[in-house]
Amino acid sequence: xxxxxxxxxxxxxxxxxxxxxxxxxxxxxxxxxxxxxxxxxxxxxxxxxxxxxxxxxxxxxxxxxxxxxxxxxxxxxxxxxxxxxxxxxxxxxxxx
Numbered sequence: 720x721x722x723x724x725x726x727x728x729x730x731x732x733x734x735x736x737x738x739x740x741x742x743x744x745x746x747x748x749x750x751x752x753x754x755x756x757x758x759x760x761x762x763x764x765x766x767x768x769x770x771x772x773x774x775x776x777x778x779x780x781x782x783x784x785x786x787x788x789x790x791x792x793x794x795x796x797x798x799x800x801x802x803x804x805x806x807x808x809x810x811x812x813x814x815x
Contacts, residue, residue, distance in 0.1 A: 769792065772792045772795055773788060773792055776788055776791045776792060790802070790806055790808045790813070791813075791814065791815055793806070793808075794808060794810040794813075794815050795815055799811065
């Protein structure tokens with residue numbers, strides 16, 4: 720179901736850790752952002768998520784090689800069948 724951005728409310732997206740006035744200000748600021756600014760934010764958030772995943776995997780496997788790290792990170796967002804077909808990596812066998 721697609722929502723009109725003007726109809727987004729605290730209740731409609733179930734934000735419960737921020738007060739209504741702060742949400743309102745945040746949504747107003749988001750509406751003023753250009754498409755490029757929104758895309759830059761999205762890329763930044765994606766990079767942070769990648770870094771967090773890499774850090775977690777490195778904490779489990781301190782001596783991990785770069786290729787295995789990339790495969791484990793990738794297997795967290797790429798379907799198992801595609802990981803096996805494209806990279807010969809079975810997340811169920813090797814781990815995430």
